[in-house]
Amino acid sequence: MKIHKIDSLQELLAFVKDTNSENNYWFRGHADSNYILNPSAYRNLYVIADQFDRPVEPRKLKEFNNRGDKILLLHKIYLASFLKELNKNNITYDTSLNIVDLYCLAQHYGVWTPMMDWTTDFSVALFFACDGRKKDSDCSVFLLEPKRWNEMASGCKKIFTSDEIIKISNLIPLAIYGKKYDKRMCRQSGNFMVHGNLVWPLEHYNVDEETLIKIIIPSKVADELEVYMKCFGITHDSIYVDEDEKDEISKSLKEFNERKLKELLEKCKNKWEMTPKEDRGISRHLL
Numbered sequence: 640m641k642i643h644k645i646d647s648l649q650e651l652l653a654f655v656k657d658t659n660s661e662n663n664y665w666f667r668g669h670a671d672s673n674y675i676l677n678p679s680a681y682r683n684l685y686v687i688a689d690q691f692d693r694p695v696e697p698r699k700l701k702e703f704n705n706r707g708d709k710i711l712l713l714h715k716i717y718l719a720s721f722l723k724e725l726n727k728n729n730i731t732y733d734t735s736l737n738i739v740d741l742y743c744l745a746q747h748y749g750v751w752t753p754m755m756d757w758t759t760d761f762s763v764a765l766f767f768a769c770d771g772r773k774k775d776s777d778c779s780v781f782l783l784e785p786k787r788w789n790e791m792a793s794g795c796k797k798i799f800t801s802d803e804i805i806k807i808s809n810l811i812p813l814a815i816y817g818k819k820y821d822k823r824m825c826r827q828s829g830n831f832m833v834h835g836n837l838v839w840p841l842e843h844y845n846v847d848e849e850t851l852i853k854i855i856i857p858s859k860v861a862d863e864l865e866v867y868m869k870c871f872g873i874t875h876d877s878i879y880v881d882e883d884e885k886d887e888i889s890k891s892l893k894e895f896n897e898r899k900l901k902e903l904l905e906k907c908k909n910k911w912e913m914t915p916k917e918d919r920g921i922s923r924h925l926l
Contacts (some may be wrong), residue, residue, distance in 0.1 A: 668768030689920030785814035
């Protein structure tokens with residue numbers, strides 16, 4: 640990954656203009672310049688077994704490696720609970736969507752998923768780089784060349800559709816087009832990286848400097864950027880369009896999801912405690 644720190648708003652715009660002259664990059668903004676590129680469902684992970692499926696005392700994942708440890712992943716439960724609440728509250732959505740598109744929909748309403756949303760609209764990425772930024776802190780914008788990434792990951796230099804990705808057993812993330820069946824997804828020009836069974840962040844992969852680029856925006860430049868964004872009408876209301884009941888459903892489920900995580904971790908711990916010491920796995924992840 641290439642890291643580029645800019646010193647002015649003019650330099651930021653010039654860098655993106657030169658880099659994206661062929662309009663082949665996607666963008667993603669973060670209010671914290673130290674943010675790692677992992678989807679929401681992969682940001683709070685626990686190791687529950689070693690590479691031989693022997694139980695270990697659950698430990699929060701603090702490092703990314705290739706030892707094959709088993710991770711507790713709950714995104715299927717998160718999606719199921721979201722859809723259940725939508726149906727319970729008679730909130731309509733396209734029930735013909737495939738599983739990938741359902742994850743895309745849920746992602747745009749704050750559900751923890753294995754999807755990471757990207758945009759073809761640089762102004763949207765700049766909004767998220769500024770939104771929620773702490774005073775005097777740097778922010779960042781990432782640039783991803785999706786076709787180059789997919790060529791590295793799958794051998795196919797193309798951006799997949801959601802229908803195509805279902806047929807692919809992807810270990811590492813792959814880029815897909817997001818269907819624009821929702822007003823918010825249309826406004827945010829959303830596309831996605833579908834993260835697979837490997838939970839490494841994008842920065843962990845060995846890709847060339849033209850595939851993934853991180854631009855660090857110093858706080859003084861971010862301050863100036865926020866003024867321009869407001870003047871241009873790029874605000875929370877314009878980005879999120881109409882907040883609706885799906886937002887409230889997602890927010891209400893966060894407490895449920897946290898309880899479910901604790902519950903399953905307790906079950907994993909009990910399984911480890913009931914396992915004879917000689918049959919336990921090797922715990923290498925320390926809190």
